[in-house]
Amino acid sequence: MKSLPLALGFSCVASMAIADTTVQSCNRDVTFDTVPTAAISNDVNLTEMMLVLGLADKMVGYTGISGWKTLDEEMRAGVEQLPELSAKYPSKEVLIGANADFFFAGWNYGMKVGGEVTPETLSPFDIKVYELTESCIHIGEKDKVSMDDMYNDLLNLGVIFDVSDKAEELVTGYKADLANFTASLNTGDEALRVFVYDSGEDTPFTAGRYAMPTALIEAAGGKNVLDDFEKSWATVTWEEVVERNPEVIVIVNYGNVTAEEKRAFMMSNPAFADIDAVKNDRFVTLEYVEATPGPRNIAAIKKLSSAFWGE
Template sequence: MRSPRLLVALAVAAAVVSTACGAEVQQPAQATTGTPVTVTNCGAPLTVHGVPERVVTNDTGITEMMFALGLADRLVGHSSYRGKERDIASSPWQADFDRTPLLGHAFTREVVQAADPDFVFAGWSYGFKESTGLTPEWVRSIGAVPYQLTEACRQPGTDRRGVMEPLDALYADLANLGDIFGVRAKADQLITHYRQQVAKAADSAPAGQQPARVFLFDSATPEPFTSGRTAAPSQIIREAGGSNIFDDLNDSWTSASWEAAALRDPQVILIVDYGAGPENSVQAKIEQLRTQPLMAGTTAVRQGNILALPYAALVEGPRNPQTVVTVADFLRSKGY
């Protein structure tokens, strides 16, 4: 860290306001002084010398993790791609988004360097990309610490992402951020609450019944983009009492085929609500499913068992536990 202020006390959350979706919004209060902290991030040790003061984040789920921990005052800016505005409009932390500078809709070296960060929180395909040159190594070269989203950690020797259960990835990131920013007690409180939410939803699944087959539909260009078993939706679906039809894919967010999706005959479809332009609206995606020759005959499409959820509810972030509850309630309403 470059700033001497990193060795002074950090302001963190004290007051907690519960929101309708189970998230918590915090107001700043006094916390502990910063000392060197080492955590494990993507299987490697990461040492942070002092509490970061100038944080840049990319993507809504990542940014909301900082907000959930009461660390909005540490952000000097966040980036969010076009089409994520609906995330912010639906966010339990909308007020924090309103007062945090938006760095634009392109996460680039120039944007990041201009913000003069000492800590950059992003992930592979959540901002970090070799094609743009914005990598953890480059972040280190400008004197900042790169923290990688655990859901997007690359599997050793491959570009496939996901090295642990997705909800465990969320809990790991919350615990790590809690240690780095001196708010571990708050992180532990959130983790306990989230585990309780998930367990209660899981207990609501009917006994002695096969889990509903669920297809996560992100987009199609032209093949469907969906969730493998290491992306958040797969465990969200499982904990809610369903079964992700592409749980056999050892990857995070990835492409499949219409043939494979139709052959597995989903009984329920989850649509990711994001994307710029009318062609990416929820209604447009529903119409795409209805007019896709192979998907039109599936149980989910024929019966209209389709649920749309915000992007930030389905990528790693603090909305995930409540999303388990929402999906569980939807499955129960359909008899699953």
């Protein structure tokens, strides 16, 4: 993965006028006549997108990271001079109080449908919102998740912040890296059956057709056993998981329950004893920031491939 640039100067920056620039954000067109200079991002993966584009000097802070325990050493270094304005989802008052002019968030990534913080509720305060592409399924129809969802966000951020050259360079590099990797990938005759275990014991919270792990698993030569589940991140029943009999289980690591505790729960529960992944103890862990759209997705694909095929 490319290291995160630490462009963290905080000198007073005048608004840079640009010709009216419009990007599509879910089902909306958002037009900018100046480059945002007081941006806030929510969640660790969205914040990393801002940092990898070198936009820290255009930010006044971030939200929604420490409350979910997703901050690792690499990310900590990237944001050490930026304040965390809210440990979990920000309130409208937090964003207004920071004099924000831009909020990079998503549905269930800092905003909830019908909630206090939405593009509509922030518009009267001149806070423009760009929505994470993966999350658009929560407010309308979209295509099945793909790596293009992540690329699209980087390219749109490039347009919004007038750093399109940097964004295009990054996306071109990610695509070439992935193409070179998958061209040499030696997989089996059939895609491995894979289940994503995010959290939950009574019922599992998992990734469906529109959540990024489905695209990561496919790129690594597997198949999400719930890729026909018409949801993004949502809850299913354990009976469905047992019936689909995954050969590998991908654990998403974050929060108060560790990846090892999630694995131990599945390994010790008699109800799961006949699942191939449990019988053969085939688990692989993705950190939250790897499993959600962002700069670490290519490295996540390589990690999955190694666990799937031993390469």
